[in-house]
Amino acid sequence: MNTHDAPRKAAPLPYAPQKAVHRPFKGISTLRFDPAKCTGCGLCRSVCGGRETGASQPGLGRIRPCPLPSSGGSFSVFCQHCRDPRCLVACPQGAISRDAKGVVGMDKGLCVNCGLCQQACLEAAPMRTATGDVRKCDLCKGKTPPACVDACPNGALTLDAGKKAKWIGWLRWPVQTCSFLLLTLVLVGSVCSLSLAALDIACPTGVAQNIFSSKTILLTTVISAGLLILLALLVGRGFCGWLCPFGFILDVVDRLVPKVFRLPPWLGNRLNKYGVLAGALVASAGTGTQAFCTVCPIGAVCRSYGVQSTLGGAEIAVVPLIAGLDLAGKRSWCRHFCPVGALFALFSRLxxxxxxxxxxxxxxxxxxxxxxxxxxxxxxxxxxxxxxxxxxxxxxxxxxxxxxxxxxxxxxxxxxxxxxxxxxxxxxxxxxx
Amino acid sequence: MDERRNILRQLRRHHRLDACVACGKCSAACAMAAMYDDISLACSPRAFVQMALHAEEPRIPEEVRRCVQCGNCTATCPEGVDPSGLIRALLQLDGASEIRRCARCRRELPPPAALAWLENALPKAEPTGLEDAPPRSASAFLDLCPVCRRQAFAETICREAS
Incomplete structure (x- = not known):
């Protein structure tokens, strides 16, 4: 008598698992469904099932309206043609593939109707039809519009080719570049304390440290910090994303370096930055200087690398060291450690x-x-x-x-x-x- | 022991194993071929049939547990052997016929070993570090049968977006 109580590790695949290649978006069409317009008539299912024969065969449909008793409406489930299809991974026969247009198709010659693709799919889009076959949507093999879209009397189903427009990126990169160049090369004082005509802008974290170290509160410094805090209250951490000169460097570095390691959980905790902020304030109170500002990468970018180059020396190493954290993930510093971002985060909640x-x-x-x-x-x-x-x-x-x-x-x-x-x-x- | 031999004799007769010509068509049709370490003789429908024909007493290989009972082997067999039924019987004999059922409708799910294989193969969710709970595990997600999952998904998405 064999005993098989111990769960065994699943055997490795005898063939290399197919992996969908991550490509930039190329206008891959997808079906779109609007439950508000759906009456649950089931015509989509009927015409889908009868696609080959021309008859009405709801039992063979690859799209299925699910009635919703709570709202009285209906919600059609159909294949989304995922970028990383789970059905593709699950199919033990390798019958499912994703073509260059992004349509996930099923080779019925290889399929043995085991149903694991259904089990793996998040909405069970491959469907077991009345004949016991498992079938899935193939977007009518490129026919536009697909039969279900054509048949829907209420326009609940549409074919959406998606868009490629990227104008925000075209706006943000110039803004970031300009901000970086202005703060490092042109404007004296950088973010830490900037004087623009009558306007004083100061880094809120720097001001907070100043208050703790000098144990005095000056209204002018608080007001100058207030401008960036006001920005955070209005547009969240927009400063980090659009204006921060070090953030710009990290964004550029992220495009260049691969991600090679992961921070351990205790380091990669998003609450760490609040700890750094508190530590900076305590250290400022203890030492009587603006403790964090001496190692702040944002300040270091502006001071050591710009025209002013007041410090140089050790501070020059701060920027590449901290930018090196990006080997662990995008903007690792901003995510986990930056006390400037932490202070903004306190206000961006509102x-x-x-x-x-x-x-x-x-x-x-x-x-x-x-x-x-x-x-x-x-x-x-x-x-x-x-x-x-x-x-x-x-x-x-x-x-x-x-x-x-x-x-x-x-x-x-x-x-x-x-x-x-x-x-x-x-x-x-x-x-x- | 005699009892088990007797069972084996019954299995041979009941599932018409004597008709097997070891052509291997059942193995070729087997849905779970990808999960087998060795498709030749160690495990595959053909191997189970041959084992049941020649063994002294029923021996139940681990891989039998991955059978999803699709019935392709039985449907394919040109000689009318019923490997699918044999495997079901072997599993019951092993006491390994634990069945996972859909959490909603109690319909039978694929066997635990196949689900475990699936869970291992499926991509894991990337955590953001902001979750209150750990990301959904694949096994919790595999609790529903396809029909109920479809329904559950429709309910979730309509509730969320309204």
Whole structure:
């Protein structure tokens, strides 16, 4: 008698698993569904099933309207033609493939109808038909419009080719470059304390350290720090995403260096930056100097590398050292350690400007371009895959709007909405109701 | 021991194993071929049939547990052997016929070993470091049958977006 109680590790695949290649967006079409317009008539399913024969065969349909008893409406489930199809990974026969146009097709010659693709898919889009076959949408093999779109009497189904426009990037990079050049080469005093005619702008973290070290509060310095804080109250951490000279360097470095290691969890904790901020304030109070400012990479960029080059020496090493953290992930410094960003984060929680990624508008699983481009790594792609609208943390979002720019289906948008109660570090729980 | 030999005799008769000509068409059709270490004789429908024909008493290989009961082997067999039924019987005999059922409708899911294989193969969610809970595990996600998952997904997305 054999005993097989110990769970065995699954055997490695005898063939190399197929991996979808990550390409830039090339106008891949996807079906779009609007539940508000759907009456649940099921015509899409019938014409899909009868595509070959011309008859009405709902049993063979590859699109399925699911009635929703709570709202009385209906929601059609169909294949999203994922960028990294889970069905493709799951198919033990290698029958599923993704072609150059991004259409995930199933080779019925290889398929043995085992149903693992259904089990692997997040919305079970490969469907077992009335004959017991597993079939999936192939976007009518390139026919436009697909049969279901053609048949829908209410226009609930549409074919969306997506968009490629990238104007925010065209705006942000020049702004970042100009800001970088101005703050390092032209303007005296950089972000730390900038005098523009009658206007004094100072780094809030620097001012806070000043207050702690000198134990005096000067109204003028508080007001000069207040301008950047006001910016954070209005547009979140827009400073980090659009103006910060060191952030610009990190963005450039991120485009150049590969990601080779991961920070250990205790280092890669987003709450660390608040600790650094508190530590900087305590150290300032103790030493009587602006302790963090001596190693601040933002200040170092402006002071050591610009025309002023007041410090040079050891401070020159700060920038490449901290930029080297980006080998662990995009903007590692900003994510985990930057006390300047931490101070902005305290106020950006109250900002009305947020990025909102609507799961129903998204509906393109494992497109994940928003998560790919996010320099702060705060887009929870798993939530989108599950059909939940993720809560983008206002404290972590640097409103660079890369996600808004890159989303081909206009699911990621800028939204103006007053926040609820501020949360600390963690994403707010979505309302279960 | 005699009892188990008796069972084996019954299995041979009931699933018409004597008709097997070891052509291997069942192995070629087997959906779980990708999960097998060795498709030749160690494990595959053909191997199970041959084993049941020649063994003294039933021996149940680990890989039997990955069978998803698609029935392709039985459907393919030109001689009318029923390897699918044999495998089901072997699993029951092994006491390994633990069945995972859909959390909603209690429909039978693919066998645990196949689900485990699937869980291992599927991509893991990338954590953002902001989650309240750890990201959904693949096994929790594999709890629903396709029909219920479709329904659950539709309910989730319509509730969320409204």
């Amino acid at each position: 900002s009305p400007l947020t990025v909102h990624i609507n799961a129903r508008r998204c509906r393109k699983f494992s497109c994940k371009r928003c998560a790919d481009v996010c320099p702060m790594g705060i887009v929870p792609a798993a939530d989108l895959e599950d059909g939940r609208t993720p809560d983008i943390s206002r404290a972590e979002c640097i409103t660079c709007l890369r996600c808004v720019d890159v989303c081909p289906y206009k699911a990621a948008r800028v939204r103006f909405k007053l926040p609820g109660l501020p949360s600390f570090g963690k994403a707010q729980k979505p309302d279960p109701a």
